[in-house]
Structures are given as structure tokens and as C-alpha cells.
Amino acid sequence: AQKVTQAQTEISVVEKEDVTLDCVYETRDTTYYLFWYKQPPSGELVFLIRRNSFDEQNEISGRYSWNFQKSTSSFNFTITASQVVDSAVYFCAAYNNNDMRFGAGTRLTVKP
Amino acid sequence: DSGVTQTPKHLITATGQRVTLRCSPRSGDLSVYWYQQSLDQGLQFLIQYYNGEERAKGNILERFSAQQFPDLHSELNLSSLELGDSALYFCASSPQLGRETQYFGPGTRLLVL
Numbered sequence: 765a766q767k768v769t770q771a772q773t774e775i776s777v778v779e780k781e782d783v784t785l786d787c788v789y790e791t792r793d794t795t796y797y798l799f800w801y802k803q804p805p806s807g808e809l810v811f812l813i814r815r816n817s818f819d820e821q822n823e824i825s826g827r828y829s830w831n832f833q834k835s836t837s838s839f840n841f842t843i844t845a846s847q848v849v850d851s852a853v854y855f856c857a858a859y860n861n862n863d864m865r866f867g868a869g870t871r872l873t874v875k876p
Numbered sequence: 877d878s879g880v881t882q883t884p885k886h887l888i889t890a891t892g893q894r895v896t897l898r899c900s901p902r903s904g905d906l907s908v909y910w911y912q913q914s915l916d917q918g919l920q921f922l923i924q925y926y927n928g929e930e931r932a933k934g935n936i937l938e939r940f941s942a943q944q945f946p947d948l949h950s951e952l953n954l955s956s957l958e959l960g961d962s963a964l965y966f967c968a969s970s971p972q973l974g975r976e977t978q979y980f981g982p983g984t985r986l987l988v989l
Binding site: 857 | 919
């Protein structure tokens with residue numbers, strides 16, 4: 765079974781700061797998928813990214829970037845120049861063979 | 877607006893009862909996923925359907941069942957409800973089998989009293 769750990773329960777930053785959300789996963793599989801989701805205060809879930817285990821290239825999408833490192837079993841998420849609208853709970857997840865595990869989430873608060 | 881609709885938005889029922897949650901995926905999306913979010917268990921993947929067939933089964937209890945109909949909408953049936961089933965139930969859809977991207981509905985908040 766897989767396990768996903770988001771050690772940071774809550775993070776608070778001031779607008780325009782960069783912030784990195786950590787995600788560490790455990791799996792015995794060689795093929796797996798990693799995800800990040802956002803849940804703003806309004807409560808809906810928003811899919812951010814999917815990464816498969818064979819693709820260790822980092823990804824950038826606007827102010828968002830993801831750093832996947834197999835060597836440390838980490839899939840960290842960085843928000844550059846944070847904005848108030850980035851305030852949300854962010855979940856990391858891992859999936860393979862019908863087994864999908866979510867981390868407990870990191871609550872990010874961006875203050876103006 | 878993701879294009880995924882879920883009904884009802886809120887549901888209050890009693891222990892031992894049965895409820896049905898409904899999800900309409902985005903137009904053209906073939907995969908539907910169900911997730912549960914509760915205070916105790918956090919986010920959990922329940923089940924995935926693809927074009928009418930079950931494709932992946934997660935932490936779905938035996939008291940729960942789901943199906944996807946020919947028009948691709950899906951229903952999640954929860955029976956013999958317990959207090960611990962109180963949760964937010966999300967439906968998501970994606971165009972194909974994989975989770976390359978997912979579009980989430982607003983969720984159904986279930987309260988079991």
C-alpha cells in the first residue's frame with residue numbers, strides 16, 4: 765500500500781513570498797502516479813497536476829512549479845510570488861493499481 | 877464552473893437509511909470518479925467507472941455501490957448509513973481512462989443523524 769505524507773499542516777506567508785509545499789510518498793511499485801489538488805475555502809476540489817513515475821522532469825505552470833525527485837520520494841509544489849487567492853488546502857496523492865492515497869493536506873494562508 | 881454537476885448539494889438522513897447521490901460528468905468525458913472527504917478519514921478514492929464499466933475500486937465499503945449509466949451519468953448508492961458516513965462526496969470526470977486531468981463537481985454534503 766502506498767502512503768503519502770504532507771508534514772506541513774499549516775503554512776502562513778505574506779503575499780508575494782514564495783512557498784513550497786512538501787510531499788513525501790512511499791510505494792513499492794515502479795509505476796505510479798502523483799497528483800496535487802487544491803481545495804479553496806469555497807470547498808470544491810481542483811485538479812492541479814498529474815505526474816507519472818517515469819517522468820522526473822520538473823514542471824512549471826505560471827507561478828506553480830513541481831519538483832519530482834525519485835531519489836528522495838518527494839513531489840514538492842512551489843508557488844512563486846504567492847497571492848491571496850492561493851489560500852487553500854493543498855493535497856498531494858499517489859495512485860497505482862487501484863490504490864490511491866491522499867496526504868492529510870497542507871493549509872496555506874496567504875496574507876495581504 | 878467545471879461542467880460536472882452533482883445532486884443533491886446537501887442531504888440529511890438518519891442512520892440505517894439509504895441514499896443515492898448523482899453525478900453528471902462534463903460533456904464527452906467517459907470516466908467518472910467518486911471520492912469521500914470526511915474529518916476522520918480525510919480524502920479517499922472510492923471508485924472509478926469508464927464508459928459504463930467499473931475500472932478501479934478504492935476504499936469503497938460493501939454498503940456502498942455505484943454505477944454508470946449509458947448516458948454516462950453516475951450514481952453512488954449508500955445504504956445502512958452510519959454516523960461515520962457523514963462526509964462530503966465528490967464526483968470527478970475525465971475525458972479518458974487515465975487521470976491526466978480531472979474535473980470535480982461541487983460535492984454532496986451528507987449528514988447522517
